[in-house]
Amino acid sequence: MQDTTPQTSRGDDTTRRIMDTAAEVFSEVGYAGARVDAIAKKANVNKAMIYYHIGDKKTLYTRVLHEHFGQAANRMRELLKQAQTPEEKIKTYIHYINQVMDENPSKAAIMMREMAGGGRSLPDVVVEDIATIIGSVVQIIDEGISQNRFHPVNPMCVHLMVIGALMCHKASRPIRQKLPHIADAMDQMAAMDHGDFVNGIETLILRSLTKQNTA
Template structure:
């Protein structure tokens, strides 16, 4: 009989937890082994080095979430619809993996080259497509002209900040855990409103 859960999987899950909470520098191989309920020797038997293990975990993290999320932006769909779906998915994703955004940003900052070869090109493709749609809509006059970077940065900033700054926001604004969750839920509705208002604003059009 094969093991209920493959040891490799067990290791990867454990490593993911530890890496995400401690970062590459702070993570300890021993802690990963403990959390996976095996010993260090076996850990190295499966993944020769910390670097290899990290590489694997990091790429899995990106690949298991990136395509689905940015896929939304690539679909044939009205802008407003895209916007709402993207935000809904994005906020929900981060609610379930609160340490992920900081982890991803940190590790990409630490080693920017690694990114592009793997998933960067796909995302660039999506960005290109989105750019065309934005131009077309602007030409029709349904939205103001805007660069893709500006739009994406705004959306992601509005979604990401409440999650990565949770340890600051909660004490400063005196939010209970429940208050904070309500706040996050609110974002799902509010972010699209903010963005859509901005996109369709006439007052600052040229």
């Protein structure tokens, strides 16, 4: 039954529900494992509506990837303009990645599945975005090294430690919840929210990069 509150066209509302639900399902079982019927049922729409509003399964998946990962590099570049030192830029980068992943609970899992799949389904525009983000990390690290504030380091190690830790942390919440004895063994971790985890990552990354002689 349609909600009667005034809003954009009914179609827009339907499309939103389809997109959000599709992201959830794709994050749970991946593109190949996702069932259009399952997406329709979970979104509480008739399956034909998916084809009417968006298109076939592949088109739906591509739009989900665009929506979640497109433009990520542009937004990061804007934020980096406001940071002065390499240390500040690294902080900005880490917190930005964390924020992007927190925008939607499905993002981290979809990223992990795409990575596990070798990025075969990633649209070129998303791949370019990833390349631009990595390029930014390379620039920050190079700047830090050239200013003698950072140790010489492989930027890929830094990037994958950040990306990997944050993705794994967010995607593995169900595993941690499944293991109360793990939670017991690390009770301050079990109680830890996102902010603390990303601050811990930030501390470790900066400590591993930064030379001691900097103020």
